[in-house]
Amino acid sequence: MKRLSIVIALVVLIVASPVFATGQKESGVTEDGKTIITMWSPLSPNITQVAQSFDQTVYWQELMERTGVEIEFQHASASNDGVLTENFNILIASGEYPDIIQYKWIDYPGGPAAAIEDGVIIPLNDVFEKYCPNITKFLDEHPDIAKMISTDDGTYYVFPFLRGDSYENNNLLFSEGWVWRKDLLEKAGIDSIPETPDELYDALVALKAMGIEKPLSIRKDHISRVLAPGFDSFGDSISSFYVVDGVVHNGYYEPQRKDYLEFAHKLYAEGLLDNDYLSVDKNKLAVNVLNGLCAGAYAPGGSGIGTWLPAMRQTDPSVELVSAKPLSPEKGRLSMFAKMSDIYSNTGSSSAISTSCKNIEAVAKFLDYSYSEEGRLLDNFGIEGDTYVMVDGYPQYTDKIVPTGDDGLTSEGYTISQALSMYTRTYATGGYIQDPRYLEQYYSLPELQEAINLWAQTDYGKYIYPPATTTAEEASELATIMNNINTYVDEMESKFITGVTSLDEYDEYVAQLEKFGIERAIEIKQQAYDRYMAK
DSSP states (O other): OOOOOHHHHHHHHHSOOOOEESSOOOSEEOTTSOEEEEEEEEEOTTGGGTOSSGGGSHHHHHHHHHHTEEEEEEEEEOSSHHHHHHHHHHHHHHTOOOSEEEEOGGGSTTOHHHHHHTTSBOOOHHHHHHHOHHHHHHHHHOHHHHHHTBOTTSOBOOBOOEEOSOSTTOGGGOOEEEEEEHHHHHHTTOOSOOOSHHHHHHHHHHHHHHTOSOSEEOOGGGHHHHHGGGGTOOOSSSOSEEEETTEEEEGGGSTHHHHHHHHHHHHHHTTOBOTTGGGOOHHHHHHHHHTTSOSEEEEETTTTHHHHHHHHHHHOTTOOEEEEOOOOSSTTSOBSOOOOOOSSOTTSOEEEEBTTOSOHHHHHHHHHGGGSHHHHHHHHHOSBTTTEEEETTEEEEOTTTSOOSTTOOOTTSOOHHHHHHHHOSTTSOSSSEEOHHHHHHHSOSHHHHHHHHHHTOBSGGGTBOOOOOOOHHHHHHHHHHHHHHHHHHHHHHHHHHHTSSOGGGHHHHHHHHHHHTHHHHHHHHHHHHHHHHTO
């Protein structure tokens, strides 16, 4: 019996869906003997720079040729998570499913087990065993990942999107962090990059005294990622939940959260933190950095250092942009928290086979190809001899991917992100394994290569909450609790930082979190974690 709500069904009637297909056909065989497979997939904004459908890219054309299939895509807008979820709900409410559905299955109401019980997708244990030697071998060699992509009873449900296959030396898990104008720090008499809150405060005071208008500029949605790790408070990475020695905690409910808020308020009150931080977005942050209005910032690599540094050096070659490891309470100690992705999490879409699939064997073999060595090279680097060459066992991009001229364009006139979108799969999530060696070359600037190494200097991997799933009943209760808590925390933490509400009222704030049910939320997450660890 399906658990889908009447509300979702009503959405179908009242919301115009931006889902579009490209000549959708029934699953079958083409005239030249190729198997037709239908696939519903988010359309990454990156791909729209070069194509309007996956099948217009060289990568997907090559993948279909190698695997002997023709894919009929049904694309959904992925402009933001809300739009994607709306499109997914409409698809599920329709009851008419393509062979493959790419989605964040951990986000399914009740989790992946509910998606199987609801008759949306099929369990994959027998499918892997019969038709998928590549992913079967991979999971045998990586039991930790096997646990991530299975339900509490050990049922596989997805061909996963994975950021690499290990936590070791994996730069794919760290995509953003501190950015500093080193040249401005030196002019202010600061000879080392701040590592602790005290060092940060001293640096910002010196920059302010030197005339820097906004010593530290941060977006509202990044502020706890930047400052909270300095007080062993979670950095708002994947969720507010983390694990210490098997015990689940919620960062909002820990006493050190107040220490972080007091420090953030101090910076705000003294004009060291950009007093417009509540309205700072990506564009405003860029303006602040590019015009020297700030000396410290927080940003993703490609759109931060990778974009800002070349632009600034055109007018001032002496500009130095450097990165820094996350703040820590003690100099020389790794931060307990930082912005870190998981190898497998709900931040990326993975491929599941729907219950409507008529040719499970063909679909499974097609999906399994990406977990072969040959498939992984195609997914990440394209076609050997064309977009990459092997140099001492290292797949090195050619000038079709990496720009070589001063104009920042490839030999075919693309930017590097456009080229990756045309010739590889690295621009999007889906059922495949990203290779860290792609990012090493995408981040071609030495400053970016240094950045991903410094941003990775954290112990958060020890504490990160795994992709444990809740039951349908737990998910419903947890959603109600956390929706209230997250809304309240977002409002109150901003008020504490700006001084609209005094931190003298912090105890009353914590009492309200308890009324919303934060202790019950922790209990639910603990139960899910215990089941996950017992697999």
